[in-house]
Amino acid sequence: MDILIPLMVIIPIASALFLNLLHKNDSTIKIIAIITALILPVIALITPYGSHYFGGYAPLAQNSTIAQGLPALITGTQLFQFHPAITYVFGSAQQLMIFILVLISFFAIYTSINETKKPSGVYAFLMFMGTASVSAILLSDDIFNLFVFFEIAAMAQVGIIVASGIKDNYETALKYILLGNIAGPLLLLGIALLLGITGNVNITDIIFSIKNGLVDPYSPAILMALGLLTFGWLYASGLPPFHTIKSAVYSKALPHGAALLQAFSVFSMVAIGVIILRMFAYIPFTSTAIIGISLLAMVLGITMAIVQTDFKRIIGFLAVGELGYIGIGLGLGTAFGITAGLFQAVNEAIITAFLFIGFGTVLYKTRTSDTRKLGGMMFVNPKLALLVLLSGLAMAGIPPLNAFQSKLMLIQASIQSGLPELGIIMILLSIVTFMTFMKAFYTIYMRPKPAELEILENKIPKSTIISLVIFLIICIILGLFPQIATNSLQTLATGLV
Amino acid sequence: MIIDSQLMSFFTAGSLIVIGIFAALFLDNLIKKIIGLAFLADGVNLFIITMGYKAGGIVYILLPNMTISNFAQNASYPLPFALVLTNIVIGASTLAVMLGLIIVLNKKHGSISASKILGDKGEKIE
Amino acid sequence: MIEYVLMIITVLGAIIALMQRDLLKAAILTGIPGISIAFLYQFLLAPDVALTQAIVGSAIVPVFFALAVLKTRRTEEEAD
């Protein structure tokens, strides 16, 4: 029973609701938003590992005070093991991932407050709500609680798109929410099937029931539930067939919003993917399906990124393509592979946020994102161009930066599991990713400036530069000392195998 | 009864889900698409409720004159019902957001046809 | 016996609501499956869910749809 664990979800929700009330009061919104966003990483760091039981108590097996003097009718059965509460589990892997998530959310809020002319309480509300729900998805050990926060996260994402004010954002928002209303109920149907078979919504208990032969592990309903959960997972993370809508969503949000949205997708993907692996790793087809879907995401995402002309869309498709690397790590099924996949997820969340905010400065200076109309931005601000270049190098996996370490681990893991083809495809697609990035970088920054391009006089806020520099520092630290991250992630990964 | 009423109820839920997906896929009008999605959510809810049903059982409320063992043997399973209550509220709120977006889009385009307003915008970026 | 009738009304009501050309009629007709599902919940031993569904399914949802139809357009346009 640790009181700090629920605070990771409660503080952002409470702050979000409070900010929504302050409608016009600009300076108060700024202060409260930044203070809340600063508190969150601190909480993630200081909270001790453990579990929290909402509206209930620990399982009777771990709870000697309540278990005393119970009749054999209860102590003799499996009821003794079950979790009679909504359980939140906080371990070292959750700590690292929530820390990175709230850090990205802090920088997204920090830059958004300084880049937009009038800080809006509603926008901060949506960002905090999304952060809270994705933190809950990462923490929750209860599959229905996960579904509720899955829906809230989808709504918050829709809100962030609607609030952006970019052309055609309403259409994209409507498409996203309509698709979400197909994926959401079907995910719930999968959960319902699991509930119907095992009588439980707690993931640990479902696994207990499956492992101990309380239910038939190959019963058709469990296979159906696995399929439906996988479908919901595809929607939450934006893997194919949802890659087109997901990249459109990224391109219709403001740069800081997009940085946060991709972190939501990455961490929802990791959380639900880990749950699928925990429950269904005994079915051999699960890992095959995850690898197949990931390969499809990588190939489709990166090849589509090359042929785009809007730079936000390019990064959007690249972000979807990079998700495939995480999926391959999860799908390999070995402890080393899963650690590599989780490490890649952490790296990708940082790097893509870095890229979105970095390229966002171009949008801020020129009000256009069409690469055909851009050029010569190098001379406007060479230092910023260097930062953006470094972010691209990080994404492609150039040695001193973090993605190099995780991609190397992924390739080693794929060779160890006897699938060197995956390693070759990953290297090939990394090179193509780098080429795509360089094409965008060249057209925006290096080629001569088109005559009709106007560069606005407004100065790029200090906060944006600070965010970019800190992202770069995190990239370098994780690149030089990968064991900081991998040590935390290893416990989760070894628990899955 | 010839056919089990629980089984029939599952079939009803299944047909609502199929009708919902059909409407979302093939009907062009956005309001109709959303009506279809509402039926899809209703179908899933009905499915969950049917799962908790117990033929010949009693409502899961412990009345004063009931013994515990009688209650435990005959009551329907209440956990799915708690889930459905949450899901009904979630469904209604997403419905409101979708309809609000449609009203905004109708103001902008003067149309509520999916092929007209949610079509491919291509690469024309201003 | 009555639950079978309700199930048939649910499915037929859903189909009829989707077949209307007039969107306002379709919006009001969504109430029929809504209310019959609420009665069905009562038969499936879930009275509290039935109460919620009766309010949401038979009043709130049709009113939402009707308001949206009144704010947009009454008839379905021809798809091209």
Added chain:
Amino acid sequence: MSLYDIILKRIREIQEKAEEEEPITNVTASAMLTAELTLIASLLIAVVMIRLIHPILMIIMIIAIFIIAIMAMPIMPKLRKEQNDSFNNMIFYVVIALGIIIALFYWGNLNV
């Protein structure tokens, strides 16, 4: 005319046919070509994994896919047109994917 020229010519032809307002520059054509080659290369490497099922099946599949890829050469313009932003198109693929996933998980696990 070498194979490269044929591919480049076909890509340009298809792009012209698509009546897009964007001018066909060297950049777009070369981007299309890169995407095309990436797609085919990754597909061929991925097919090598069939060796885990049966080595001879792998050889047949690689040859078959290579020939099909050469025959249907500019795949990327078609693929790009398929992955457009039209909602009806998206929902179509979503429902198809749902069907494929359920069928694979359900039928594949029970019968293979």
